[in-house]
Amino acid sequence: MDSVAVIGASMTRFGQRDAWIRELLAEAGQACLDDAGVEPDAVDHLYVSNMASGELEGQTGVPNALAQDLSAVPAYTARIDQTSSSGGAGIYAAWQSVASEASEMTLLVGGEKMTHRSTAEATDVIASLTHPVEYKHGVTLPSFAGLTARLYLDTYDAPRESLGKVAVKNHRNGVDNPHAQFRKEVDLETVLDSPIVADPLRLYDFCPITDGSAALLFCPESVAREYADEYVVISGIGGATDTHVVHERADPTTMGGVVNSSEQAYEMADIGPDDVDVAELHDMFTILEFLQSEDLGFFEKGEGWKAVEEGVTDRDGDLPINTSGGLKSKGHPLGASGVAQAYEIYSQLTGQAGDRQVEAETGLACNVGGFGNCVTTTIMEARR
Amino acid sequence: MDSVAVIGASMTRFGQRDAWIRELLAEAGQACLDDAGVEPDAVDHLYVSNMASGELEGQTGVPNALAQDLSAVPAYTARIDQTSSSGGAGIYAAWQSVASEASEMTLLVGGEKMTHRSTAEATDVIASLTHPVEYKHGVTLPSFAGLTARLYLDTYDAPRESLGKVAVKNHRNGVDNPHAQFRKEVDLETVLDSPIVADPLRLYDFCPITDGSAALLFCPESVAREYADEYVVISGIGGATDTHVVHERADPTTMGGVVNSSEQAYEMADIGPDDVDVAELHDMFTILEFLQSEDLGFFEKGEGWKAVEEGVTDRDGDLPINTSGGLKSKGHPLGASGVAQAYEIYSQLTGQAGDRQVEAETGLACNVGGFGNCVTTTIMEARR
Numbered sequence: 089m090d091s092v093a094v095i096g097a098s099m100t101r102f103g104q105r106d107a108w109i110r111e112l113l114a115e116a117g118q119a120c121l122d123d124a125g126v127e128p129d130a131v132d133h134l135y136v137s138n139m140a141s142g143e144l145e146g147q148t149g150v151p152n153a154l155a156q157d158l159s160a161v162p163a164y165t166a167r168i169d170q171t172s173s174s175g176g177a178g179i180y181a182a183w184q185s186v187a188s189e190a191s192e193m194t195l196l197v198g199g200e201k202m203t204h205r206s207t208a209e210a211t212d213v214i215a216s217l218t219h220p221v222e223y224k225h226g227v228t229l230p231s232f233a234g235l236t237a238r239l240y241l242d243t244y245d246a247p248r249e250s251l252g253k254v255a256v257k258n259h260r261n262g263v264d265n266p267h268a269q270f271r272k273e274v275d276l277e278t279v280l281d282s283p284i285v286a287d288p289l290r291l292y293d294f295c296p297i298t299d300g301s302a303a304l305l306f307c308p309e310s311v312a313r314e315y316a317d318e319y320v321v322i323s324g325i326g327g328a329t330d331t332h333v334v335h336e337r338a339d340p341t342t343m344g345g346v347v348n349s350s351e352q353a354y355e356m357a358d359i360g361p362d363d364v365d366v367a368e369l370h371d372m373f374t375i376l377e378f379l380q381s382e383d384l385g386f387f388e389k390g391e392g393w394k395a396v397e398e399g400v401t402d403r404d405g406d407l408p409i410n411t412s413g414g415l416k417s418k419g420h421p422l423g424a425s426g427v428a429q430a431y432e433i434y435s436q437l438t439g440q441a442g443d444r445q446v447e448a449e450t451g452l453a454c455n456v457g458g459f460g461n462c463v464t465t466t467i468m469e470a471r472r
Numbered sequence: 473m474d475s476v477a478v479i480g481a482s483m484t485r486f487g488q489r490d491a492w493i494r495e496l497l498a499e500a501g502q503a504c505l506d507d508a509g510v511e512p513d514a515v516d517h518l519y520v521s522n523m524a525s526g527e528l529e530g531q532t533g534v535p536n537a538l539a540q541d542l543s544a545v546p547a548y549t550a551r552i553d554q555t556s557s558s559g560g561a562g563i564y565a566a567w568q569s570v571a572s573e574a575s576e577m578t579l580l581v582g583g584e585k586m587t588h589r590s591t592a593e594a595t596d597v598i599a600s601l602t603h604p605v606e607y608k609h610g611v612t613l614p615s616f617a618g619l620t621a622r623l624y625l626d627t628y629d630a631p632r633e634s635l636g637k638v639a640v641k642n643h644r645n646g647v648d649n650p651h652a653q654f655r656k657e658v659d660l661e662t663v664l665d666s667p668i669v670a671d672p673l674r675l676y677d678f679c680p681i682t683d684g685s686a687a688l689l690f691c692p693e694s695v696a697r698e699y700a701d702e703y704v705v706i707s708g709i710g711g712a713t714d715t716h717v718v719h720e721r722a723d724p725t726t727m728g729g730v731v732n733s734s735e736q737a738y739e740m741a742d743i744g745p746d747d748v749d750v751a752e753l754h755d756m757f758t759i760l761e762f763l764q765s766e767d768l769g770f771f772e773k774g775e776g777w778k779a780v781e782e783g784v785t786d787r788d789g790d791l792p793i794n795t796s797g798g799l800k801s802k803g804h805p806l807g808a809s810g811v812a813q814a815y816e817i818y819s820q821l822t823g824q825a826g827d828r829q830v831e832a833e834t835g836l837a838c839n840v841g842g843f844g845n846c847v848t849t850t851i852m853e854a855r856r
Contacts, residue, residue, distance in 0.1 A: 089573075133711075142600060143526040149555050149601025149716070152845040156603070156716035162732045164711030165846055166561040167553040171533050177550040180574070181565065188571035189473075190564070190709075216526060217533030219540070325574075327517075327548035332533070332540035348546045461536040462549055 091321040092186045093312035094304050094468070096124025097434040099427075100199075102300035102419035103269040109141045109150055109201040112301040114157040116424075117197040120303035121158070124315055126193065128158045133191035134165040137178030137198030138423035143213045144205055154197060164191075171217045172372065174198060175302070175426020176327070176455030176464030182306045183322050192307055198427035199301030210297050214422070217458050219333045230294060232334055232459040233373035234286025240341045240375060241288065244390035248288055252279035253396050254374040255292045255416055261403060262413025264443035267428075269298050269419030293374040298419030302427035304434070309471070317472070320437045323450075324359070324467035326352025330460050341390075345463030346383035346454060353452070353465040354385075361385035364467070365448035366436050367407065368429035370456035371414040377401075380454050381409060384465070403446060411436065411444045426455035430466060437470035475705040476570045477696035478688050478852070480508025481818040483811075484583075486684035486803035487653040493525045493534055493585040496685040498541040500808075501581040504687035505542070508699055512542045516575035518549040521562030521582030522807035527597045528589055538581060548575075555601045556756065558582060559686070559810020560711070560839030560848030566690045567706050576691055582811035583685030594681050598806070601842050603717045614678060616718055616843040617757035618670025624725050624759060625672065628774035632672055636663035637780050638758040639676045639800055645787060646797025648827035651812075653682050653803030677758040682803030686811035688818070693855070701856070704821045707834075708743070708851035710736025714844050725774075729847030730767035730838060737836070737849040738769075745769035748851070749832035750820050751791065752813035754840035755798040761785075764838050765793060768849070787830060795820065795828045810839030814850060821854035 098119035100112055107115070113136060121128060136151040151165035170177035175198040185191040202210050215228040241248060256276055262268040274292060282291035312319045328348030331337055337344070354360055361384055369384075371377040378392035386407060387395050395401050401409035412418050412432035415425055433451035435441040453466045482503035484496055491499070497520060505512060520535040535549035554561035559582040569575040586594050599612040625632060640660055646652040658676060666675035696703045712732030715721055721728070738744055745768055753768075755761040762776035770791060771779050779785050785793035796802050796816035799809055817835035819825040837850045 140526060140532065142524060142597070143532070146600055147604075148524065148527070148553075148597070149842055149845065151554070152601070152713055152716040152842060153603065155713045155846075160713075161715055162712040162728060164564070164733070164848075165554070165713055166565070166711075169532075169551040169553060170535070170549070180548075181550070181568075184565075184568040184572040184574050187574070188568040190568050190571070213526070213532070216530055217536070219537065220531075327550075328546040329536055329539045329544075329549055331545055332536040344546060349548075458533055458536060461533065462539075464548075 090308040090310050092183050092306055093309045093319050093321050094306055094434055095312045095316045095319045096120045096305035097431045098123050099267050099302035099431045100300050101267050102298050102421060104203040105299035109145055109147060109199055110153045110157060112199045112201060112299060113150060113154045113197045116301035116303040117154060117158050117195060120305050124305045126305060128160040130193050131160045131163045131195045133185045133194040134160055134163045135178050135181050135196045136167045137174040137427055138167055138200060139169050139171050139174050140213050145201055170462050171457040172422050173426055173455040173457030173462055173464055174423040178427060179430055179466050180325055180327050180464050183325055186306050186308055192311060194306040195303065196427060197301060197303040198424040200421035200423045201299045202297045202421060203299050207297055221333060229459055230286045233375055234289045236340050237289050237375040240378060243341060246393040249276060250393035250397055251293060251374045252276045254371060254377045255279045257402060258371060258410045258414040258416040261411050261444065262417030265413045265418060268413045268417050269296055270417040289373060295372050295415040295420040298421040300419060300421040300424045302424045302431050304427055304430055318438050319471050320434055320468045321471055322466060323469040324353035324357030327464040329462045332461055334459050341379060343379050343383050343460035345460050346380050349463045349465040350384045353467045357467045363450055364452045365450050366411060366446055367409050367452045368412060368432050369409055369454050371410060371416045372420055376456065384454060408446045411446060429453035429455060433468050437468060474692040474694050476567050476690055477693045477703050477705050478690055478818055479696045479700045479703045480504045480689035481815045482507050483651050483686035483815045484684050485651050486682050486805060488587040489683035493529055493531060493583055494537045494541065496585060496683060497534060497538045497581045497583045500685035500687040501538060501542050501579060504689050508689045510689060512544040514577050515544045515547045515579045517569045517578040518544055518547045519562050519565050519580045520551045521558040521811055522551055522584060523553050523555050523558050524597050529585055554846050555841040556806050557810055557839040557841030557846055557848055558807040562811060563814055563850050564709055564711050564848050567709055570690050570692055576695060578690040580811060581685060581687040582808040584805035584807045585683045586681045586805060587683050591681055605717060613843055614670045617759055618673045620724050621673050621759040624762060627725060630777040633660060634777035634781055635677060635758045636660045638755060638761045639663045641786060642755060642794050642798040642800040645795050645828065646801025649797045649802060652797045652801050653680055654801040673757060679756050679799040679804040682805040684803060684805040684808045686808045686815050688811055688814055702822050703855050704818055704852045705855055706850060707853040708737035708741030711848040713846045716845055718843050725763060727763050727767050727844035729844050730764050733847045733849040734768045737851045741851045747834055748836045749834050750795060750830055751793050751836045752796060752816050753793055753838050755794060755800045756804055768838060792830045795830060813837035813839060817852050821852055
């Protein structure tokens with residue numbers, strides 16, 4: 089079977105944007121087509137990763153709007169929702185559309201418009217993804233994060249400071265990302281002194297509420313060569329759920345969806361975690377970067393915090409993680425985030441990452457829905 | 473490439489149900505697994521076709537809930553939304569998951585819970601899929617239907633009564649469908665004397681607001697033979713958009729998405745419209761059955777109404793259409809409808825349609841999103 093290639097990528101500026109979802113999607117979608125040099129009438133399938141345009145904006149049917157706005161009609165279109173991992177689910181859908189030969193050119197655009205709603209409103213829309221048995225007791229994703237962080241620190245004898253260092257690292261990376269919501273360094277003291285949100289986690293342990301969009305263009309590798317000398321292939325991809333009721337998990341510091349989805353992706357790519365040169369992890373909360381870096385097999389269980397302490401995951405370390413700034417400083421427009429992770433890996437593998445550039449042939453993106461309720465892992469390899 | 477087979481199907485009773493979306497999805501999903509004799513741990517991918525659980529119920533993340541409720545964790549899951557054609561889009565996603573070899577066993581469950589909201593509220597949520605330039609002038613899907621019906625009757629010199637006869641036929645079929653919302657015949661006079669909703673269309677020209685769910689189980693044909701002697705294959709499938717702004721269409725009595733998606737499906741199945749033995753069309757409004765029966769190539773443009781007048785589309789006619797009762801009498805729980813169309817075709821092709829049974833080897837389902845904004849067409853063939 090022909091491999092599935094990515095021949096174009098784009099993302100809008102993330103942050104507080106004076107634009108609705110339709111405008112954000114069209115901005116990223118058009119930029120992606122321009123990046124690849126592909127005309128809209130070549131697009132067969134058009135997928136939109138978006139969790140909540142209806143709930144947040146009262147606007148549904150956005151894939152049809154985008155098809156018209158990009159002049160891509162009669163391209164087939166649909167919306168893919170997997171809550172905060174809608175972007176990763178969109179990548180999986182786009183991959184399947186090309187791998188099944190249903191489409192020869194698939195455009196994926198992920199996006200969310202959130203900042204017009206209050207933090208409480210946005211948090212509640214997101215919390216509506218949790219199991220009612222937890223939701224009705226007032227559980228939100230930040231509160232899961234606080235409970236899990238406390239358990240992790242206690243179980244693995246990790247210092248509170250190590251969590252703060254994830255925020256410091258990712259903010260430092262974000263300074264060099266022109267698309268990031270926050271382009272400012274923060275020091276450890278600022279993180280540790282910020283207001284408590286869900287003990288032991290504080291304000292700077294959390295990603296912000298964000299507007300933004302990102303896009304990727306997929307085609308068979310045989311077609312990719314017509315458009316580009318340098319591109320990437322999706323060499324591995326997988327997706328998996330964990331229990332919907334978070335408190336039913338035997339060990340809440342292990343994300344089963346990360347373990348299972350990455351096993352699928354590694355097997356398909358025929359590589360192991362040691363072969364990954366650069367990774368984008370879903371650091372919606374600082375604690376999640378530890379959990380994923382362990383569940384992906386990068387580090388032993390309970391030792392992800394040491395890697396951050398020792399600088400292993402710094403941009404100049406052995407395994408740079410979140411060179412984009414991560415969700416933490418880049419921002420987290422739900423449906424866009426997984427697509428923007430892949431945009432960063434694509435940029436790194438094609439040598440277009442500017443001041444953030446690292447040396448990498450193989451990259452991995454891990455996109456987490458809910459509190460690990462569903463996860464997709466994507467492995468990309470450079471082709472030059 | 474191995475064909476994609478359907479080895480199980482189910483639907484819940486449609487109508488006003490004292491159950492939330494999660495319960496409806498679990499009911500259909502479990503019944504489908506039981507029908508096929510497949511254990512939940514054999515399911516690799518689980519897709520949920522649903523437009524608006526967040527908007528209508530304040531509940532998101534339903535695919536994860538379903539994975540847990542069916543004991544299908546760690547199966548990968550995502551929600552597929554294509555407004556009123558979410559079910560057809562789900563079939564396309566499920567087909568792609570198997571055809572791409574990402575999954576060997578994919579369960580698709582479509583559903584919607586609507587009747588707890590007023591007709592005005594539900595209609596407004598649905599209308600939010602229209603282009604803002606039309607939505608802000610108060611356009612709803614029923615009003616598009618009225619305008620189009622008037623144009624059709626004038627252009628093709630069709631009598632108003634012919635529209636009414638679609639409702640009469642589909643209600644007659646629905647009497648024999650134990651899952652249908654309305655199991656009662658209506659006579660032409662009742663339809664023509666019912667209250668005006670969008671002139672010339674009256675109450676009985678419209679489908680109801682409905683709760684319900686339906687499910688299908690997909691696998692490669694080589695795997696299907698392990699589970700069943702009789703099953704169906706998806707021999708053709710396609711999807712296409714039309715303009716999102718309905719008033720920009722050159723001829724509003726032609727649905728470009730139906731034309732384009734069916735051309736793809738016919739080509740893939742290597743058949744033409746004359747080879748179709750039974751069809752389920754998206755009769756959300758009576759006028760839509762005329763448009764689709766013409767745009768699918770069953771009848772000449774402007775002559776679909778004559779086929780209904782002459783009984784061609786009756787259950788004992790040359791081409792039975794909507795043997796299930798259609799959306800008109802069976803009901804239209806948005807995300808379930810496209811899946812339930814395929815359930816009817818599956819039932820007909822496997823000889824399980826009871827009192828509705830017709831002779832058929834090849835069936836077609838056409839699922840329309842918005843007012844033809846995006847359409848999927850699926851062709852199924854019996855394997856015995």
